[in-house]
Amino acid sequence: MPTIVVDVMPKSELLDPQGKAVSGALARLGVESFSAVRIGKRFELTVDGEVDETVLDAARRIADEVLSNSVIEDVVGIEVVE
């Protein structure tokens, strides 16, 4: 069944304390390849039937209105996966 993946990340100008904590843990573990970590959400929406413009519009709408909080988060991607 087709799936629509919606990616939501904290806005870049905001601190991401969860990401900072992981970044600190990596430094303590001796992993030094990464200078920053940010943590967002990945939603997998299972679609009943075909993915047409109506379904994509619904996905875009709920991505903005339900799945993300536009005050602190950005929708960074909406893509269809089979």
Add this chain to the structure above:
Amino acid sequence: MPTIVVDVMPKSELLDPQGKAVSGALARLGVESFSAVRIGKRFELTVDGEVDETVLDAARRIADEVLSNSVIEDVVGIEVVE
């Protein structure tokens, strides 16, 4: 700066109460295009310098050992984004 994106999802055989809650909210809002919602995490790792095999190996290792809990989650994707 290059970024490595790591996607982590709850294992498919496990219930995802957060996803179920969103799914119920969509039904109450009258959105009927989606039969299921699952919610996972998206990590953006900023890489200092080049992405070579060593960095990718480090990313794979921390994806399995730090960023995900293999008892309840699967790493579903690791990709390099410029």
